[in-house]
Amino acid sequence: MSLTINLIGGALIALIIWWFWLSRSGQQKAAAATEEATIVVDAGVYTPSVVHARAGKPLTLHFDRRDPSPCAEQVVFHGLEVSEFLETGKTTTVRLNDLPPGEYRFTCQMQMYQGRLLVD
Amino acid sequence: MAEHTLKVSGATCQGCARKITQALLAVPGVSDARVDLDQQTVTVTGSGELAHDQLEQAVAAAGYAPGREETEEPASCQQAGASVAPAEHAGITLNISGATCASCVRTIEQALRATPGVEQAEMNFADRTARVSGSAPADTLIRAVEAAGYGAAEVGDNDDDSEQASIELAHYRKLLRHTWLGLGLGVPLMAWGLLGGEMMVHQGTASQWAWLVVGLATLAVLATAGRHFFIGAWKAFRNHNANMDTLIALGTGAAWLYSMAVVLVPAVFPEAARHVYFEASAMIIGLINLGQALEVRARGKTSAAVRRLLDLGAKTARVVRESGEQDIPVEQVKTGDLLRVRPGEKIAVDGKVSEGESRIDESMLTGEPMPVEKRPGDTVSAGTINASGTLLYEATAVGKDTALAQIVALVKKAQGSKPPIGRLADQVSAVFVPTIMIIAILSALAWYNFGPDPRLTHMLISATTVLIIACPCALGLATPMSVMVGVGKAAEYGILIRQGEALQTSSKLDTVVLDKTGTITEGKPAVTGVLCVEGQQEEAVLQLAASLERSSEHPLALAVLREAESRDLALQESSRFEALNGKGVTAVIDGMRYRLGNRRWLEQEGIKVSLDSASLTKTGATPLFLADEKHLLGIVGVADRIKPDSRDAIARLREAGMTVVMITGDIQASANAIAAQVGVDQVIAEVLPEDKAEEVKALQGEGRIVAMVGDGINDAPALAQADVGFAIGTGTDVAIESAGITLMGGSLHGVADAMAISAATVRNIKQNLFGAFVYNSLGVPVAAGVLYPLTGALLSPVIAGAAMSLSSVTVVTNANRLRLFKPKRNAV
DSSP, rough: HHHHHHHHHHHHHHHIIIIIIHHHHHHTTTHHHHEEEEEETTTTTEEEEEEEEEEEEOOOEEEEEEEOOGGGGGGEEEETEEEEEEEESSEEEEESSSSEEOOOOOOEESSSSSSEEEOO | OOOEEEEEEEOOOOOHHHHHHHHHHSSSSEEEEEEEEEEEEEEEEEEETOOOHHHHHHOOOOOOOEOOOOOOOHHHHHHTTTTOOOOOOOEEEEEESOSSSHHHHHHHHHHHSSSTEEEEEEEETTTEEEEEEEEEEEHHHHHHHTTTTTTEEEEOTTTHHHHHHHHHHHHHHHHHHHHHHHHHHHHHHHHHHHHHHBBBTTTTHHHHHHHHHHHHHHHHHHTTTTTHHHHHHHHHTTTOOOOOEEEEHHHHHHHHHHHHHHOOOOOOOOGOOOOOOOHHHHHHHHHHHHHHHHHHHHHHHHHHHHHHHHSSSSSSEEETTTTTTEEGGGGOOOOEEEEOOTTOBBSSEEEEEEEEEEEEHHHHHHHSSSOOOOOOOEEEETTTEOOOOOOOEEEEEEGGGGGGHHHHHHHHHHHHHGGGGGGGHHHHHHHHHHHHHHHHHHHHHHHHHOSSSSSSHHHHHHHHHHHHHOOOHHHHHHHHHHHHHHHHHHHHHEEOOOOOOHHHHHHHEEEEEEIIIIIBBSSHHHHHHHHOOOOHHHHHHHHHHHHTTTTTHHHHHHHHHHHHHHHOOOOOOOEEEEETTTTTTEEETTTEEEEEEEEEHHHHOEEEEEEEEHHHTTTOEEEEEESSSSBBEEEEEEEOOOTTTTHHHHHHHHHTEEEEEEEOSHHHHHHHHHHHTTTTTTEOOOOGGHHHHHHHHHHTTTTEEEEEEEEGGHHHHHHSSEEEEESSSSHHHHHHHHSSSEEESOOOOOOOEEEHHHHHHHHHHHHHHHHHHHHHHHHHHHHHTHHHHHSSSOOOOHHHHHHHHHHHHHHHHHHHHGGOOOGGGGGG
């Protein structure tokens, strides 16, 4: 019994590490490159949460905020010095020009909403 | 099978081609349709009886013009006037999504114009908005755009804020309802336990059934008041993310599942572990909802500064047309329109005064309390208030181009930027939740392997409490909340902080370098005296000097020209004019080359400076030496008035511990004279404009953290070189671009204010970060049970819930304290 419980605990930890950290990179490659996307902001997640863009091309993102909780209030693009306030029930457009290649996180202020912008 | 080829116009991208193809494939009998974008044709294959008309209609319905270059106005447009009459609205602006090319614009405009009641529809591709006038309601317009294959949403105009406020209020009320639901069940249950009621389940007794009912009631609370946590957690999980919802859902879910298992099959659990924790689930849900409700309230205040700036904008403008004067919505004002503003009214857009005189209160933009005199030719800014007379002004910038709109944009952007101090919290936040989950499991395992009995109960309590007490919000909010309030507060004082980094560095400065002209002084020099060598006339010297300077834009040149003009001196023709940066000007007049510039330059050119300029320089004037090819002719003294509050502001900076350095191109003697008047610590004189950056670098080389304050293009490299650049007053765009902080007003007090606000903000961030780190790093181990050997008890998950919901409210409330900040301007 004691071994089983410890094994279950160990397996859960391994699962957490795998699901939240290791398997993320695989998920990112799936998104096709785009120049415009609409991102729904609701229930604690950006949908889609991964946006794939081409370097040097303009990227237009429309954030459709449906979650009235203050967490969703702002989107911050880390490393790009870009942020925008999102109004509830409205679509707010964020334009990014001449993106240098790389991976950028976009999150709400307290990083509960998390998204990734892949530029290549 | 038959093949038809139709001409189409307006299809410019693959998206258009796809839309046309889809429209045609929807026509009965069509089996294939191919669009040739180069030829602007579409080839349709289908059964023989395909009607050409029908295909054209389908293409037209998709928004493209079949076989014509220009489309006619749709019939329905002309009918609009005939149908009576919903009240005409001034205009609806729609946010359009899905438009990727110029012809999408055309499609959307056509779809809108074809809507009954629409008079005019124009789409701006750049910002993906469409502006529609007429009587058609917004939802009809949105449907029309959607039917054309795009998305649309209305952009609210005036009622925008109140709409947001009502959404916020509705959300707040919902959270409160959820709070009551959670606490309504949780409090009585907890009271029962505290008052000695039985919280254990005994198999086969009535209490087992009673607990089953309580368990189902708790489930109902979780499914209603706690629903958003579970949905959020699940959605995040699917995205390989974990957030605060994950922690709450796991914590309350685990407590409920354990309790329910105890109720259903108590025999499986050791006797001492047959305890139920329904009250914890319900209480936590209630408390966290309460915390969020308080946070919504507190947060509303943090963005008050931007809202106040937005409120400054006028809603209507009085436009003067040939047909008379008319009040129109401010969005409809175009550049070049002539507008009238009466006393007490707001200036609607940026403009240039063409008639009338008045005083204008610009304090909302510059932070300076005194109204500013305006005459024809002066500029006025949107949002400022006309205090006395009536003005007629021409619109020079409207909409997003006004200074006010740009300030709002700048402040919003800066509010989202993060000073480096917040980076550690960012890094921790990014991995916080999964880490807490792992700690919860490790804690449970530790209790299972090494803890006393009842081990199962201890496992559950420690894991649940760890999950609930950990607060990623406090950590994540610590920096951005303070930045938001601090940057907003600064904007109220006419200080625009462009990046979070400037905010942080400003709080650590020890040296302030002030450019003299335009920063310490007004930047509008005037001639204070003329000295002549023997045989020369004062007027002649001034006339020659002005003739040399006529092509120059330098402030000193303008002073000489103004003086010549006021003395009615006719300027002579000059040729081969040359301005030598940091030296002076030279030109040929009547076949003779003359020079006007500084002493060093003339001496380099081999001219003996035989006249003493001390009488000019001791008052702080800059001497301009005039010479022909061989001899000195005279000296023109030009001085710049010191701004009335420069002295006080510099004293304030010094009191704050700054070393104040004045940097100028002036000769040492005049620089010293000014320096003595304003009381700076150090003077760096005779610096060529391009060397200012070098001087700043040299100061940095001494280990100082240097702020540079300047206003001109000349200062841009120095502003960029400094640790923090302050562009002051009506600084040029280049200066603003290179500066981390822009002062809308011209007063040097702004520099001291900016430093004080920055220091207060950084202090606030540090308090928040310290609080959040300490809270989490103490809370989590305590929750895991490190104090058990001392206290003999584990922390209750309910207390963890209360602590967690209070921690983020505390952060937001502490940030809100910054709103009370007041710079001590009168202290000196």
